[in-house]
Amino acid sequence: MKLALVTGANKGIGFETVKQLAQKDFFVYLGCRDTEKGLSAIKKLKAEGLNNVAFIQLDVTNQSSVEEARNTIAEKTGKLDVLVNNAGISGDFEQSALKTNTDVFYTVYDTNVFGIVRVTQAFLELLRKAPEPRIVNVSTAMASLNLAADIYGNSYPKRFVVYQSSKAALNMYTLHLAFELRDTPFKVNAVCPGYTQTDFTRHQGTSTPEQAGQRIVKYALIGQDGPTGRFFSEEYFPAPANCPW
Template identity: 40%
Template sequence: MDKSKIVLITGGNKGIGFETARQLGKMGYEILLGSRNEKRGLEAVTLLKKENIKAKTVGLDVTNPTSILSAVEQIEQEYGLLDILINNAGVFLEGNLTLNELELSHLRSTYETNVFGVFSVTKAMLPLLRKSSSGRIVNLSSGLGSLTLNKDPKSEFYNVNTIAYNSSKTAVNALTVFFAKELSNSPIKINSVCPGFTATDLNGNSGYRSVKQAASIVVKLATINNDGPTGGFFDDDGVVPW
């Protein structure tokens, strides 16, 4: 592996993002941790450096166009390109609200980060990814975003009717498909991944999977070779239905 390869992970200072950074860093990649909070970003970088991982923090609020532009400029000035973008930042704001209780504001706020943030960061980073010989984009999705699984009474996701979050991940999957079509004549590959129900701050650490388990599928899709898939949706067991 070319140890000069550069990875940007949004929301990388904790949870699945941080563990993904740790695993890729151990493989020799140089890690850029995108973090809204500078202090938390620096603390995360300190932990990675204790494991001899090359890492630094990049101030990045995926909902703020100025912040995104600043991150692009920083990466361009310091590295000239980006090899891997991992759109990990996400929010879950609705808790156990029913449809009658859910406000439009919940939907808007969820989409602002989970969908518009993914679109904005990906679009902004594309010129840097095009400078890589093998650009990779991984979008953190969820089985909750699968329309097929959501309507299957036998699915573990059937009774989890969190509309804002679920539909935002469905939209992320749509972005993955359309970006893949747009980039079909380039070396860049983009895929969605389902890390499974993982214990993170997003769900009050109620998930049954560890961040180590969850990060493995992210790392796998971030490091696929040139004949790997693009425009797909995957978990540990393979292809996830749309």
């Protein structure tokens, strides 16, 4: 049985991603920093007949927590086939390039960028033990410099400077990671799940969590002839087109 880890997975897109991977016969570790919320999420999945899931305490902003989660999975399984870096935060609802305090930048980047680096580097050796390892970094079309470049236009929002710039940094990290792993079986991609109706968006959006999960799982399951080092946003740039960074 293949093994997967999804971070920030107690609700929303992460929860749906765990559910869909479990339905595809993966054993899935549901990563969540809050033990009570994580166990509650596992209870919901098992109530639906999905017993191939387990909670693992994982705070992506805490190096010790990341290492402990890595050690636990290593002892139990010895490998990892899929890593979905889903954990993310938005910061304040309105973020001004002129006024937003640097503390907000530090907080958001610690989860959206540094957290992904911590988790990816910690689990890299377990992923290397899988025959076809996959890393999916959950990003957003809001990180597209191309879309945001029309400074006076309203084609895309420019009021989330911290969140958008953090995801742009994540996209660049994804590119570099894929490049350094180019001569290995790894496939590393960034995926926009779409404008999804979750707590994150105050339940506004054009996509359901189920649709968002499908977009992420698709790239967790790609074959060896599939892409790597790419950004996919199928809601805004229908496949096979991809966002021009």
